[in-house]
Amino acid sequence: MLCNTAIFYDIENLLGLFGGKTNTVLHLDEIYRRVLEMEGVHGVSTQKAYADWALPQHRNLRNSVLQVGIEPVQIFNTNQHDKVKNAADVCLIIDAVDLLSKQPEIENYVIASGDGIFAFLAKKLHERGKRVIGCSFDKITNNIFRNACDYFIALEKTDASIIATSSRRKSKTSAPVAISETAAQQQNTGVIFPKTRFTEALENANIEILYDTNDSSAYFHVVRRMVEALFVDETKELPGLEVSVFTTYMSYYMPNFKVARHGFKRVGEFMRFLLSGSPFCMHSIADNVLLIAPRSKAKGTIMDDVNGLLITGANGGKYNSVFNLPHGEPFIYKILPAEKQKTNPVKPPEIIPEEKPAAAEGSVRKWIKDRFEELSEADSLPPGEVRKLLTAEYALSTFGVRTPILREIETRSNLTEQRTANGKVKYWKESFRFNNKTYLVYKEWVANLHRERFSAWLNTLKK
DSSP, X not given: OOOOEEEEEEHHHHGGGGTTOTTEEEOHHHHHHHHHTSTTOOOEEEEEEEEOTTSGXXXXXXXXXXXXXXXXXXXXXXXXXXXXXXXXXXXXXHHHHHHHHHOTTOOEEEEEOOOTXXXXXXXXXXXXXXXXXXXXXXXGOOHHHXXXXXXXXXXXXXXXXXXXXXXXXOOTTOOOOOOOHHHHHHHHHTOOOOOOTXXXXXXXTTOXXXXXXXXXXXXXXXXXHHHHHHSSTTTTTSXXXXXXXXXXXXXXXXXXXXXXXXXXXXXHHXXXXXXXXXXEEEEEOGGGOXXXXXXXXXXXXXXXXXXXXXXXXXXXXXXXXXXXXXXXXXXXXXXOOGGGSOOOSSOOOOSSTTOOOOSSHHHHHHHHHHHHHHHHHHTOSOHHHHHHHTSHHHHHHHXXXXXXXXXXXXXXXXXXXXXXXXXXXXXOSSOEEETTEEEEEBOOOOHHHHHHHHHHHHHHHTO
């Protein structure tokens, strides 16, 4: 089941209740958690927050934005008489309407704002059969917008899970307040535990919070336990967990863990290493949403394992995956260079045995063009595959390209114009014929980005 929800945050409106005070922290991750708890929400595909992020009053929001994987959208004044707030509203509306055509699978549109102008957006979304969820503070919510929503999440300024201040002063006469064990753990880690369909499975695993340690492999074992705990009998049929949400769970269980300290540039690179050779993997779906799931359930594009991974346990055992180690055993690892990696004695059949694309862009483009010419001459592209190649969504998920691979030629239109997309010629001038129709074929292929994906796609045609 694909993620079916998008969230748009109108930051200027949400902070309007606080008069621009710089010591106010709005926890966007709590809004995210409340949305995930709603019936009919099966994961969040898109999140965008609109504001002038250069302003000092937005500085404290940055951690909240990173924790939940929100895309910050920078809004500038167009002239001295305009307001950033108005510009943010326009950008939000444009992006929401644009998403209607790009991702028709999105069923829930969450508008985190109380601005009345979004009542018009709600009406347009309803015309397309979408559910509109409003989310804001009562005091700043326009009643017309509230009534236009199918559901409204009311926030409160006094709600500690939504709002916190940087002030740590305490009243001398205040009585001690009892807090739950979960709340105490959240205070210790500084991270709010996200509420998802996997939350109960993680809590039942009784994973202890790991603080600083000299044994770096201990962090890897904690992440391994988290992944194993995600997909038990109760959750193994779910489509997967977004990597951005999993990162927040990691911050909860390992508050001092930084992937850069262990030789990785980003979390995705670290997770690719950790999941190599395991029953789990990362896979991407529409709009580059990256999920963690069992390999048997993965859809879309599956991230490749790290080749040449060699792990040595404390007892001298050799492993090719962290998941094959005894639980908790310290280890060291290295990645063997290509010339030292053991080759598989059983070679899979090659689809194109006579040649492989070279690294240069010109060579890979010629190689791909030759393949399309062969497919055209043999008329061996199935009609269903041709229809997929005409869509931008399939091009993105299969090849990492944002332009449709095929474009049907219209005989009454100028061919040069048909070869152009976004102001640039992106299709070969030669025509290719499939299923008695004539098409242009995308030509902007890059060796290190598209060669392996194209080869994998060719393999699927032979199955």
